[in-house]
Amino acid sequence: MARRPDRRKRNEHSEVHGKVHGTAYGTTHETERGTIIKEWTGRVPVCVTYPNTYFIGMSNLAVHLLYKTINALPGVVCERVFFEEAKLGSGREPGPRSIESRKPLDAFELIFITISFEMDYINAANLLSLAHLGPLARERKEGDPLVVGGGICVMANPEPLAGFFDLFIMGDIEATIPAFIETYVAHHEKGRDELIEELSKPEWVYNPGHLSVSYGQDGTVAGFEPASSRVRIERYRGKHLSTSAIMTEQTEFSNMFLVEGTRGCPSRCPFCLTGAIGPFVYDRLPSIDDSVQDVGIIGGGVSFHPALVDLIKELKARGIRPHLPSLRMDEVPLEVIELVSEEVKTLTFGIEAAAERLRRSIGKPLTDEDIYERIEAIMAIKSFHLKLYFMIGLYGERMEDVEKIVEMAKHIMHLMIRQGAKRGTVGSITVHASPFVPKAATPFQWLPMDDVSSLKEKLAVLKRGLGKAANTYFTHESVKYSFLQGVLARGDRRVQDVILSLAGGVGLAKVQRESPINLNFYVTRERGADERFPWDFITGEKEKARLQKQLNTVLAQLSSSKQ
Numbered sequence: 325m326a327r328r329p330d331r332r333k334r335n336e337h338s339e340v341h342g343k344v345h346g347t348a349y350g351t352t353h354e355t356e357r358g359t360i361i362k363e364w365t366g367r368v369p370v371c372v373t374y375p376n377t378y379f380i381g382m383s384n385l386a387v388h389l390l391y392k393t394i395n396a397l398p399g400v401v402c403e404r405v406f407f408e409e410a411k412l413g414s415g416r417e418p419g420p421r422s423i424e425s426r427k428p429l430d431a432f433e434l435i436f437i438t439i440s441f442e443m444d445y446i447n448a449a450n451l452l453s454l455a456h457l458g459p460l461a462r463e464r465k466e467g468d469p470l471v472v473g474g475g476i477c478v479m480a481n482p483e484p485l486a487g488f489f490d491l492f493i494m495g496d497i498e499a500t501i502p503a504f505i506e507t508y509v510a511h512h513e514k515g516r517d518e519l520i521e522e523l524s525k526p527e528w529v530y531n532p533g534h535l536s537v538s539y540g541q542d543g544t545v546a547g548f549e550p551a552s553s554r555v556r557i558e559r560y561r562g563k564h565l566s567t568s569a570i571m572t573e574q575t576e577f578s579n580m581f582l583v584e585g586t587r588g589c590p591s592r593c594p595f596c597l598t599g600a601i602g603p604f605v606y607d608r609l610p611s612i613d614d615s616v617q618d619v620g621i622i623g624g625g626v627s628f629h630p631a632l633v634d635l636i637k638e639l640k641a642r643g644i645r646p647h648l649p650s651l652r653m654d655e656v657p658l659e660v661i662e663l664v665s666e667e668v669k670t671l672t673f674g675i676e677a678a679a680e681r682l683r684r685s686i687g688k689p690l691t692d693e694d695i696y697e698r699i700e701a702i703m704a705i706k707s708f709h710l711k712l713y714f715m716i717g718l719y720g721e722r723m724e725d726v727e728k729i730v731e732m733a734k735h736i737m738h739l740m741i742r743q744g745a746k747r748g749t750v751g752s753i754t755v756h757a758s759p760f761v762p763k764a765a766t767p768f769q770w771l772p773m774d775d776v777s778s779l780k781e782k783l784a785v786l787k788r789g790l791g792k793a794a795n796t797y798f799t800h801e802s803v804k805y806s807f808l809q810g811v812l813a814r815g816d817r818r819v820q821d822v823i824l825s826l827a828g829g830v831g832l833a834k835v836q837r838e839s840p841i842n843l844n845f846y847v848t849r850e851r852g853a854d855e856r857f858p859w860d861f862i863t864g865e866k867e868k869a870r871l872q873k874q875l876n877t878v879l880a881q882l883s884s885s886k887q
């Protein structure tokens with residue numbers, strides 16, 4: 325399962341960040357191992373920017389890979405800036421500053437902003453404003469840094485951010501960044517416009533200034549100019565995936581060496597971007613230093629890694645403790661769970677829906693019996709704690725399907741007690757519910773998101789039902805933020821003003837009231853089969869037809885199944 329760091333952790337961390345580590349002005353590299361410090365003289369300064377906290381950013385392997393890849397190139401110095409440093413930098417050193425040399429963001433020539441979550445669009449705009457750079461590309465002047473975007477959200481639909489970025493890189497870091505930086509270094513003395521044109525040449529660079537979009541009376545996209553515009557996503561075809569470049573305690577994985585075990589996912593569940601955006605590739609063990617004690621294997625499709633058992637055995641034989649991400653219950657071998665049982669206290673599974681018919685519709689065709697048998701087998705190994713992810717608001721969901729989440733959690737606890745009683749320990753269950761947010765570039769891109777009042781009602785049912793359940797905790801994503809995520813995930817260029825208002829501190833309710841566009845247009849509207857989407861010039865006709873076919877199969881199954 326591809327899972328984002330827990331939002332609660334994100335928020336908790338934001339509140340305590342300044343006290344936990346670093347100085348009054350934010351995190352410093354002194355708490356890190358592996359920081360690369362280079363002289364600036366004679367080198368082009370490049371900044372890798374993550375528009376969220378240090379904690380969240382350093383938990384993301386893309387930041388490590390960009391940092392390592394760029395610093396390995398001749399003629400450049402690469403440093404990092406995080407969003408929270410910007411907020412903390414309002415005192416003696418105002419504005420966002422780099423971790424390595426405390427240089428302000430606008431001192432860099434080239435700024436890469438890597439975006440993994442839609443909600444970070446607002447932070448990205450805010451970060452640019454705090455750096456006294458125009459948040460919009462058209463406001464930036466000769467001599468200002470070039471602002472370049474990338475990341476999984478951008479590859480699916482960059483259009484809400486089109487006005488903020490000079491360029492987007494559409495592809496894997498390994499396959500694009502070295503060539504892009506090489507071109508930059510060779511031409512950086514040129515004027516801004518000429519340099520942008522030079523960098524726009526590869527098919528995997530998207531220059532939003534090269535594309536005009538027109539809208540019809542009904543508000544949908546009427547056409548692109550030039551009509552033949554296409555952007556190709558460039559894939560890395562090498563053997564090894566990424567690993568941690570820097571070790572620090574201040575991440576979700578605290579001093580754990582991270583290896584990207586898999587990229588993409590062969591399951592291609594129709595709601596999930598991880599499976600939709602690229603091919604499935606996996607890595608065996610990259611070289612790991614003998615000083616490493618804990619290794620976190622990262623990747624949405626880790627449960628499908630064909631050599632996962634051997635990989636964990638190799639780590640254990642070297643005295644290294646392995647850690648796993650959220651798993652797919654029907655795919656991960658039981659032997660894997662046995663092997664990690666000493667190190668791991670909590671197992672995380674994305675069950676997603678309690679009704680079999682809904683699970684089938686989202687590509688997880690497990691029966692209830694499959695789930696219960698599997699839980700019993702797992703609990704026979706050890707009394708683990710469980711974290712179970714569910715979605716609410718799936719297409720075709722009924723209220724009894726939500727109530728079934730409560731029943732399922734209670735039944736799982738019953739099984740845990742039955743197994744645990746034999747050894748006198750019983751783990752807990754945390755049920756985490758997230759509203760289903762349809763994503764661009766997936767088969768569910770045509771589907772409406774459930775409306776806010778219905779989602780709130782469903783959460784209330786879960787809160788009531790799970791509130792008194794033994795040894796069971798309930799957490800959930802905010803409905804308000806999920807709605808906003810829905811706007812940003814399938815938005816077009818007109819959403820730019822929404823991002824600007826939110827970045828300027830205006831609340832979502834006020835933005836909704838005052839925006840000339842009805843935000844429900846992007847969220848709760850069912851799209852027509854022939855509708856042209858803002859991101860179609862990336863998806864391409866052939867792939868769009870494939871996505872539609874997959875959706876039609878799902879819808880046909882849903883309408884024929886009762887359970």
Ligand code: SF4
Nearest residue numbers: 325589593596599624
């Ligand atoms: S495609 Fe399915 S199994 Fe794979 S990461 Fe996404 S949700 Fe998990």
